[in-house]
Amino acid sequence: MPAGDDLRITTGSSLSPAIGIHAIWNLNEFHGLRSRLDLWSLSRGHQEVSTPQIQRMDTKVQGLALGAEYLFRPGGHRGRWAAGAGLYLIRWSVESTNELATPAGGTARATGTSHWTREGLGLVASCRLTPRLDMEARWISSHYGYENLPANLGTVGLLWRF
DSSP: OBOSHHHHHHHOSSOOOEEEEEEEEESSSSEEEEEEEEEEEOOOEEEEEOSSSOEEEEEEEEEEEEEEEEEEOTTOTTSSEEEEEEEEEEEEEEEEEEEEEOTTSOEEEEEEEEEEEEEEEEEEEEEESSSSEEEEEEEEEEEETTTTEEEEEEEEEEEEOO
16 A cells, blocks of 8 residues: 555555565575565556646556565564564566646647656565464555655565465
């Protein structure tokens, strides 16, 4: 779910699906590194203004994140809780349609998709529910767009361990 105002305007503020794949390397009993690849498909955004001219913009934002997280497990690698921080490279894609009412009574329309790759920082906490299932919460802070707008995400997910 978008947590910052700038990303929430572009995407809307509803829950959105994500999918990912992760691999964990235990450094020792209490410390581990997790690599991950995640795909976020955020909900569609809609903006409309009427002055000075009527303008409508519809956007669809996706993020493809490749990252690594450091995890600390106070109870050891078989412990229930883990917390840590992550570094990510995020490929943002924004598909947009912009319609502008012209003074002559017509409508001008432009569509396209833009891409940006930005770094991201995150905080992560997880709780082991069963030997194969974890619940995870993450806060990720990044930027996107030509104006380098803030992009903050809050995620809650289930991790299935093979």
